[in-house]
Amino acid sequence: MPLAAKLSCWLAALQALTVLGLEISILVMVLKYVENVFSSWSSDKGVAIYFMLLVIASLYGVFLLVGGVLNGDTIQIIGFSVFNLFAMSLSIFRYAQVHAWLSDDVVAGDLVFNMIKREMIASIVIMAGMTVVFMVLTYFVFHSFGWEIYKRVGADMKIRRMYINYRLLVLLLKLDFFVFMGFAVSYIILILKSSDPEFGITIALVPITLLVLSMAFWSLRRESAIMMWTVVVLLCASTAYYVFKCARMYDPKQERKYATQKPMMTYYTIVSLVVIAATLHQAATCLSNFGYGLKERIEITRGKRSDMEQIQDYYVNAAGDRRMNLDG
Known part of the structure; x- marks a missing residue:
């Protein structure tokens, strides 16, 4: 190290x-x-x-x-x-x-x-x-x-770019976990009352968010296109949710509820929107990379065969054919 x-x-x-x-x-x-x-x-x-x-x-x-x-x-x-x-x-x-x-x-x-x-x-x-x-x-x-x-x-630039996108999405999912949990807890305790209709909805969103993030990790590892498309749709819904919350903070009818916490909650909502938008972009990017050899390369290097001389040196081209990597 x-x-x-x-x-x-x-x-x-x-x-x-x-x-x-x-x-x-x-x-x-x-x-x-x-x-x-x-x-x-x-x-x-x-x-x-x-x-x-x-x-x-x-x-x-x-x-x-x-x-x-x-x-x-x-x-x-x-x-x-x-x-x-x-x-x-x-x-x-x-x-x-x-x-x-x-x-x-x-x-x-x-x-x-x-x-x-x-x-x-x-x-x-x-x-x-x-x-x-x-x-x-x-x-x-x-x-x-x-x-x-x-x-x-390996040295293949296409695989390396796909791997960087893969790792970036993993990082963003970890950041999503923190920003959403922080937002949900702050919103429930600082803004909502137990009698508010949003109270139960916001609490229910916590396990749903954990499920969505778990789905994203699983679909990324397995390169499941159907599951990743589901995650993309849910991330779009999450983006709409944060936009709704941000607009609600500046609704004159809700001004009293948010009066003391508006600056902090607005900032946190904007940060959450930026992270989710970046996650959505990376999820779509990784989805487009499915089926081009990254999954096989990662599986090979994940403890099964660590010696680079034993790794098959190939990549999968756009037509789905395997080609030898001359850089190896």
Whole structure:
């Protein structure tokens, strides 16, 4: 394992522990000095939700990075750096939202905010600085692991492009899991009440989303065109769902419900839309690559025969015929 990869893993773990410590400190001070923190349904629970999102994002980032390093997956390692940037943006929104909440004289004054201000700024600075460090380390890791793609799929450029699209879709599906779960939990706790018709629908969407993501992974591995088409249709429906939610936030009739959480929820909805749109594009791209030899090449390199000299060196052309790869 390259030194840059080891260093990235250790720094990601250190960042997660540091953020966890800071967030626990913030939550403890809020619970200690702010009365009736959980008295109302939405706004007062915001600090707990932001705490949860930042901690889980830091831990999930470690999962992405370690998984990418252990598998020699440069796409996932690059994705971790982008994900860490997203987590940092959440910490910035958290600062603004908590400041707005604690500025309300009914809840608390500036005293509590000044107590937790340093910890919130420290989280932002640490995550911003570590994002820059991770991007630099990713550059070195990318060059160290560049040989891995060649060893796995050979020198044929067409197969290599298909493999990169394959790995990119896997990464996007993992990001989909985080952004949807974060959105669903935040929406249920911060916005909805148990009497709202959307409450049960949003809860039901959680297992449905897990099923769709599992279907996507399975169809990608098996190159099942029917299943992938189903996933594409469901992703289109998911895109429409997020567009509906975003429009609903700015419906004058719903203004009171979203008043305190509109900036954060709007941002999260837009990020979710971008990730789902990218997933939809990659799913269609991978679907068009089905049947051109990538599945066979991946199956060969997945522990059955690791020696490159034993791998059949072929590719499948557009007519479906196998041709020898002269680059091998």
